[in-house]
Amino acid sequence: MPEYVYHDGPVRFVMPARAVADGIREMGSCRDVRAVVAAAVQKRLCGLGELAAELALGPVRGSAPLRRALAEVGYGIRSGAEGDFRDLLQSSGLPAPTYNARLYAADETFLGIADAWWQGAGVAVEVDSREWHLSPEDWERTLRRHRRMSAYGIIVLHITPRQIHNEPVRILADLAAALEAGRSRPALAVRAVNTA
Secondary structure, eight states: OOSOOEEETTEEEOOHHHHHHHHHTTOOOHHHHHHHHHHHHHTTSSOHHHHHHHHHHSOSTTOHHHHHHHHHHHHTOOSHHHHHHHHHHHTTOSOOOEEEEEEEETTOOEEEEEEEEETTTTEEEEEOOGGGGOSHHHHHHHHHHHHHHHHTTOEEEEEOHHHHHHOHHHHHHHHHHHHHHHHTSOOOSEEEEEOO
16 A cells, blocks of 8 residues: 555545556556656656656566656656657667757757757657647647757658658658768757756
8 A cells, every 4th residue: 555645535546656656557558658657757747756766665566667668768758659769769770869858059049859869960850749739839839949950950850650650661761861961961069968
């Protein structure tokens, strides 16, 4: 039983980290586990430290999916789709990027956060899911970020979660071509700060 149980009338509940740790033990899909953990951390419902504490205190049986998801969030993965993209890259032979890097121009202008960033090539990948672009304002914010990154010479590739599953060969070929093109030019005056 958890150390702290809260009551709201007849309803009993636990803190978010415990709810996440308990809930994902019943999930069969690594993708679902990844999405729940990333959402809890991204929405600041709980931190990595709290989830790690729940992992340490909880039973070993059924803990592997949480352990894997925590490691991915530690690498900078912030969504299920980004985790799927990382899985695709790991089997590709392409160099590993920095995930969710904050990018700054030489004059310290903030350019945006790239879902995946290859410093040596000046290439960024944005995993754009429809869920994050439901409103016209969200879509315009994405276009503004793309325009700002491109203005500083960054090669920006946009992919969707569906494309990761349906077009993995095409995505990897396009990415390989972008990395080659980026490495063939002078290095960009862009600084990356790891957010993991």
